[in-house]
Amino acid sequence: MDIEAYRYCVIGPGRLGSTVLAGLLEAALPVVAVGVHADDDTDLGAIPRHVRVSDAALEGDLWWLTVPDDEISTVAARLAAALPAARRGGLEPVAIHSSGLGSIHLLKPLFEQGVRVLCLHPLQTFAGEPRAELLRDVPCAVTAHEERDLRLGEELAGRLGMRPFRLADERKALYHLSAVVGCNLLVALESEAKRLMDEATGSAGGLEHLAPLLRTTLDNLLAGGEPAHALTGPVARGDAGTVRAHLRLLDRESPRLARTYRALSLEALTLAAPRLDDEQVRALKDLLEADAAGAAGGGTAGDLAGTAPGGPA
Ligand SMILES: NC(=O)c1ccc[n+]([C@@H]2O[C@H](COP(=O)([O-])OP(=O)(O)OC[C@H]3O[C@@H](n4cnc5c(N)ncnc54)[C@H](OP(=O)(O)O)[C@@H]3O)[C@@H](O)[C@H]2O)c1
Secondary structure, eight states, X not given: OOGGGSXXXXXXXXXXXXXXXXXXXXXXXXXXXXXXXXXXXOOOTTSOOEEEHHHHHHHOSEEEEOSOGGGHHHHXXXXXXXXXXXXGGGOOOEEEEOOSSSOGGGGHHHHTTTOEEEEEEEXXXXXXXXXXXXXXXOEEEEEOSSHHHHHHHHHHHHHTTOEEEEOOGGGHHHHHHHHIIIIIHHHHHHHHHHHHHHHHHTSSOHHHHHHHHHHHHHHHHHTSSOGGGGOOSHXXXXXXXXXXXHHHHHHHHOHHHHHHHHHHHHHHHHHHGGGSOHHHXXXXXXXXXXXXXXXXXXXXXXXXXTTBSSOOO
């Protein structure tokens, strides 16, 4: 079935929904309505008329649910309850949700009413002004049980300028975890780096100081090949003295970050190990696996600048 045959209805014009709406309109796909809360009176300008979720069942044949994850099954049940018995021209309706984590089974009430169901998850973050170009070149995970639904999702994602790829429903939790570790936790880590840099420089411009380092690291990481190639620093050099000095400072000043430092440095050591000799790997592993008391003892090399002559390079 041609994707132009459907009457589109986006339910939940929030951060992703309003971007999807802009994308559908730019792609000249027939959007007939926007589904909102019963009491919502947001002015969406030239955008198709607002309808309550139950009325969206009558207005459209393709519903794209961009409500929060926790609301998807409620909205799906409300839509399913309002579906008309006879469909326009025998068209099989379609429902889509866009949760990265949520299973396709969140749409079960609609599936049970004969609606084709699929998930389209753009692997991007949307927070600002909704613009169709924000979807361009964004990888989009397509999840469905049937081949024809996968193809429908691929066609629709491609029409909005995204780069579709297939994702099995049972892999969605793993997939979402990858995105959260790679994106959200990176932000948390950089926030800690900023705090330390602000303290070291006595200013609030820590991120500006870190920016060239951060950009080059990301460029190297994304240049392709293995992440190990982008790894520099004391673990990559096998420099146990510097790591010991960092741990002494962290164990004293910031025990929580010390735990993060140990855990991530052990991950870095796995990447660096093929380039180090066995003795360097063993020394770093012992140091990073020791608790705070163990790390404080032994060794003098690399003591912190200001606490011993000749600080870390
Ligand atoms: N934002 C992103 O970066 C992003 C990226 C990829 C995927 N997603 C996925 O996209 C979906 C929406 O996320 P979002 O960040 O766009 O959320 P959002 O900005 O909070 O938007 C949610 C929209 O749904 C409406 N809504 C909530 N409950 C509703 C209900 N029961 N009936 C009708 N409308 C309802 C909200 O209206 P009110 O505000 O008036 O309650 C709002 O317009 C989620 O599944 C999320 O996982 C988001």
